[in-house]
Amino acid sequence: MDLIASAQAEVIKRHAFFVEWFTGRGSEAELEISLGAFAPDMTMIEPDGSMIGQAEVIAMIRSARGKRPADFAIRVELVEARQIGNDAALVIYDEHQVIEGEKTARRSSALFTADAQAPEGVVWRQLQETWIAGE
Numbered sequence: 001m002d003l004i005a006s007a008q009a010e011v012i013k014r015h016a017f018f019v020e021w022f023t024g025r026g027s028e029a030e031l032e033i034s035l036g037a038f039a040p041d042m043t044m045i046e047p048d049g050s051m052i053g054q055a056e057v058i059a060m061i062r063s064a065r066g067k068r069p070a071d072f073a074i075r076v077e078l079v080e081a082r083q084i085g086n087d088a089a090l091v092i093y094d095e096h097q098v099i100e101g102e103k104t105a106r107r108s109s110a111l112f113t114a115d116a117q118a119p120e121g122v123v124w125r126q127l128q129e130t131w132i133a134g135e
Contacts, residue, residue: 001114003083003087003122004091006112006120006122007081007089007091010112010124011076011091011110013120014034014124015074015095019068019074021064022064022066022072023070023072024065031061033119034119036119037122037123037124038057038058038124039054039113039124040054041054041125042054042057042126043125043127044126044128047129073097074095074097076093077093077094078092079094087114090109090110091109091112092108092109093107095129105132106130106131107129107130108127108128108129110124113125
């Protein structure tokens with residue numbers, strides 16, 4: 001398995017799912033598949049510096065279904081990726097969102113480890129998001 005390619009594919013596919021879910025088009029079956037991408041001990045540091053765990057991330061995703069307008073969009077730009085050890089990869093990416101014409105951007109670093117049961121063969125272990133200047 002190409003760990004870096006799997007981690008990059010996970011970033012792209014999970015954000016594509018978020019668009020579908022947040023606009024109300026995603027199915028419960030797709031949600032259940034997506035939730036398998038988050039490790040039980042995952043942590044997320046949000047742009048405001050608060051830290052949440054996997055249970056809070058999942059609750060946040062579940063409650064966001066249909067909360068965005070139909071034209072909500074996310075564009076992901078992969079910035080850098082590297083393998084760390086035998087089964088971990090770090091992916092840095094920029095996430096650009098458009099919500100009702102308002103643009104936001106954040107730079108994220110995500111640590112993944114291999115997991116054959118996960119949708120793309122890797123699970124999110126740590127995610128840190130930082131606000132950056134938009135387009």
